[in-house]
Amino acid sequence: MLKSCAGLVALSSLLLSGVAVAQEKIKVGVTATLEGTYTVLGEDGIRGFQTALNNFGKKIGDKELEFVIASTDATPDSAVRAVRKLIEQDKVQILLSPLSGDEGIAVKNFAKTHPELTFVNAASGAQETTYVDPAPNFFRYNMDGAQWQVGLGKYAFETKGYRKIATVGEDYSFIYTQVFGLVLEFCGAGGQVTNRQWVPLGTKDFASVIAALPDDVDAIYLGLGGADAVNFLNQYQQAGGKAHLMGGSIMVDQTILSAKGNAKNAMIGTIAASGQGDSWDDPAWQKFVKDYQDAFPPNKRFPSPSLLATNYYDSTMALILALRQVNGDLSNNQAKLKDALAKIEIDAPNGKIKLDQNRQAIGTNFVTEVVDDGKGALFSKVVKVIPNVNQTLGYDPAVFAKIGLPSRTVPECKKY
Amino acid sequence: MTRIIERHPAWALVILIAIALLLWLVFVVWPPGLEDAIGKKKVFLNAIFNGITLGGLYFLVASGFTLIFGLMRNVNLAHGSLYLFGGYVGYAISAWTGSWILSFIVAFLAVALVGVVLQLVVFRRMEGQDLRQTMVTIGLSIVFADLMLWVFGGDFYQIQTPAWLVGPIELPLVTAVKSSGEAVYLLYPRVRLLIFAASVVIGVAMWLALNRTRVGMMVRAGVDDREILAATGVNIQLVFVVVFALGAGLAGIAGVVGGTFQSISPGEDIRFLLASLVVVIVGGMGSIPGAALGALIIGLAEQLGSVYIPTYAIVVTFLIMVLVLALRPQGLMARR
Numbered sequence: 001m002l003k004s005c006a007g008l009v010a011l012s013s014l015l016l017s018g019v020a021v022a023q024e025k026i027k028v029g030v031t032a033t034l035e036g037t038y039t040v041l042g043e044d045g046i047r048g049f050q051t052a053l054n055n056f057g058k059k060i061g062d063k064e065l066e067f068v069i070a071s072t073d074a075t076p077d078s079a080v081r082a083v084r085k086l087i088e089q090d091k092v093q094i095l096l097s098p099l100s101g102d103e104g105i106a107v108k109n110f111a112k113t114h115p116e117l118t119f120v121n122a123a124s125g126a127q128e129t130t131y132v133d134p135a136p137n138f139f140r141y142n143m144d145g146a147q148w149q150v151g152l153g154k155y156a157f158e159t160k161g162y163r164k165i166a167t168v169g170e171d172y173s174f175i176y177t178q179v180f181g182l183v184l185e186f187c188g189a190g191g192q193v194t195n196r197q198w199v200p201l202g203t204k205d206f207a208s209v210i211a212a213l214p215d216d217v218d219a220i221y222l223g224l225g226g227a228d229a230v231n232f233l234n235q236y237q238q239a240g241g242k243a244h245l246m247g248g249s250i251m252v253d254q255t256i257l258s259a260k261g262n263a264k265n266a267m268i269g270t271i272a273a274s275g276q277g278d279s280w281d282d283p284a285w286q287k288f289v290k291d292y293q294d295a296f297p298p299n300k301r302f303p304s305p306s307l308l309a310t311n312y313y314d315s316t317m318a319l320i321l322a323l324r325q326v327n328g329d330l331s332n333n334q335a336k337l338k339d340a341l342a343k344i345e346i347d348a349p350n351g352k353i354k355l356d357q358n359r360q361a362i363g364t365n366f367v368t369e370v371v372d373d374g375k376g377a378l379f380s381k382v383v384k385v386i387p388n389v390n391q392t393l394g395y396d397p398a399v400f401a402k403i404g405l406p407s408r409t410v411p412e413c414k415k416y
Numbered sequence: 417m418t419r420i421i422e423r424h425p426a427w428a429l430v431i432l433i434a435i436a437l438l439l440w441l442v443f444v445v446w447p448p449g450l451e452d453a454i455g456k457k458k459v460f461l462n463a464i465f466n467g468i469t470l471g472g473l474y475f476l477v478a479s480g481f482t483l484i485f486g487l488m489r490n491v492n493l494a495h496g497s498l499y500l501f502g503g504y505v506g507y508a509i510s511a512w513t514g515s516w517i518l519s520f521i522v523a524f525l526a527v528a529l530v531g532v533v534l535q536l537v538v539f540r541r542m543e544g545q546d547l548r549q550t551m552v553t554i555g556l557s558i559v560f561a562d563l564m565l566w567v568f569g570g571d572f573y574q575i576q577t578p579a580w581l582v583g584p585i586e587l588p589l590v591t592a593v594k595s596s597g598e599a600v601y602l603l604y605p606r607v608r609l610l611i612f613a614a615s616v617v618i619g620v621a622m623w624l625a626l627n628r629t630r631v632g633m634m635v636r637a638g639v640d641d642r643e644i645l646a647a648t649g650v651n652i653q654l655v656f657v658v659v660f661a662l663g664a665g666l667a668g669i670a671g672v673v674g675g676t677f678q679s680i681s682p683g684e685d686i687r688f689l690l691a692s693l694v695v696v697i698v699g700g701m702g703s704i705p706g707a708a709l710g711a712l713i714i715g716l717a718e719q720l721g722s723v724y725i726p727t728y729a730i731v732v733t734f735l736i737m738v739l740v741l742a743l744r745p746q747g748l749m750a751r752r
Contacts, residue, residue, distance in 0.1 A: 034570065035570075035682070035683065036683055037683075039570035039571075039572075039681065039682065039683075040570060040571055040572065042570075043569075043570055171726075171727075197726070198726060198727075199722070199726065200726075200729065200730055203722070204678045204679070204687070205466065205470055205678060205718065205719065205722075207462065207466040207469075207470075207605070207608065207719070208459070208462055208463040208466045208467075208719045208720075208722050208723045209722060209723075210462075211458060211459050211462030211463065211466070211723075212455075212459045212462075212723055226572075227572040227679055227681050230572055230574065230679055231572075231678055231679050234574050234677070234678075234679065235605070235677065235678075237582065237583075238577065238582065238583070238584070238605035238606075238607050238608070238677065239584055239603070239604075239605050240583045240584035240603060240605070259572070259574075260511075260571075260573060260574060261574040261576055262576070263574065
């Protein structure tokens, strides 16, 4: 009797464990720029993603999320290669990808060839990705580069009194979009943008670019990121640069403000705008900062999350919450999940986010100023919070369409 | 020199006119018409100077590469890794001791040591097998890149410039004249001038060492015919080790230089390997003056390109390489 009882227990436990092993998995592929100029950005993006998993967990009803991470280098072909590998070799059902602007446009186009899968944009911010011919299965919970510049042009013109500025930016879609947002607002307020310089992504030697900066302007706008931004600042210091600076969303960001060395001190006082501000006193933001800080030892993270960490956090959060709403149901070409993703509104740490009809985020924007915390660490201090920023930047869609798509020369410096 | 003029009078004339024009552009205050046509003199002068200083950095990397190739016929594709390793060592030393000068010495010694180990453990075992050596160095460069990524992470590092080198210096070159008649002089980063001066000194020292010393004589003899040199009783293996150590050490120094006025991060190894390949292909494999000329041309092309034709700047370097390969495949300064 005892023997058979023990046998039964053993059998049932075997069965139980069998059930546990057979638990259904939902496979999600993640890409980040873990190589090249934007390595540091990709690494912090993954930290944001981890923080989201810590907070929300991997369980979706009785299913469990499984993640496969692939590396890219900010070029569109590397992103498509990584996404294709995730789909074809790792058989992922959902993608959290990509990080950078040009990658975003390429992945959006690729998404159309896999209408049965779901693509959640991780952090890329080119306008074209969701504005021109959007893919029905591509969802973006972060704002685009132009939305992230809302407020900066007016602040520079009205509060700082800048009348003439010049821009230096990396030569690709995200920075075009950022300069687009800046020029539209700054020139709309009456300012002048006299010169727009474009440098290839991954430029190391900026000395000639720095020499070519005009000296008859009130401020210089820098649309650089990652290693490029650090190289620029270092050489700018060596050349004795003294101009007022304005920064794009990945220029005034912890990825640059926490760089080693003292060249970053040129950034003190720089005004910028972004989808977040390091010093925001909102409790949800403060909690997110603390979650991020607690998740990693101080030497393996930035003092406070970068824009990329926040974007990855928000995208992961939206995906997990939407999956829970539909209880992990991916039948019928993931129709229920797509529906839930399109409708979901999330209370993200950097403000409420909802999607428009192009599945593009409408969110909150922050105008900031770089300050020294007294111990040598730099952070961005919030000077203005602008809620409900949409992709047409408050313009009538018909007027907005006439401006044209962001490029080296669009928009013209005038009032639209 | 006179022989070249005798053999190619037309070319010599073109080159002389080009040099005269360049000197005129550098020293004369530009007339307003010229400024309207091609921009400010300040920008032009800066681009020229930057091209020359960048060429100095390329020369430091490429001279070691070409020296090793010239003597051992070994295309060391791990040379970029030596550059990056030198940069990391330099960063560690300068962060730890605060001394910029010391970081050069330690980086030179550390990377030279790696070079010695590479030569003794790897290359000596496969002497004369070009393809095998090339494949092994590609493999090594991948292993080194991953090891360095493991230790130093994907972050970018910058070596702190010492305080006495931060900021610009005024050069006695007039860039413009203000309406008050006051001359505006060219401001140029001090650290870049020093780096250029240092690479000239190193280049001249190398030339002297190769042409005026006994060891240099052995190296030159080895380049021409290492079997005969070995047969005369010279310990050729020792010469190989010394040259490899020197070449690697130079790459290490270049790493510190690169980390000072640019930055070091994963991927820089490939970039500098590619740069040194282009430089030595343009200049001529195995020739030190060739490396100097190639580095100067590539540095100037990159910088002038980035100012005057920014969109196509990346292409210019490779166009030069293609032109050289098409017209003079052995390189500009190579001996036939």
